Amino acid sequence: MRAAADRKAGAEPFPWETVMHVGLCLLRLPPEVFWRLTPAEFSAMAGGMRPRSPEIRRDGLEALMRRFPD
Template identity: 45%
Template structure:
């Protein structure tokens, strides 16, 4: 099972880096938070790159194949 929502980190980013008030932060829906966070990253030139294409993934898999586990 996942680790859940990283509330502390989201608060550090929202309150500390983005300058949201606690009330603004806690009133946001998940969709609003995601859009706000994405806009913040874009404004600061750190927008996440788009996912790899299938050919890019296949090239990486060809260049760096998984190693087979050593069996005892």
């Protein structure tokens, strides 16, 4: 009953299909290794801990538009 209530409250189901595709197909992990990973280990292997470039904010976009007005 609780799982159904969580879905109604806007909780998204865990994306097992995507996670399994990344782990087993893209990373080519053996199943026994895949199923023993912690979420943090999997995230690191899938690129979740790489540095991200800062997103452009509104003022940055406006400055670029002034500089390159094409």
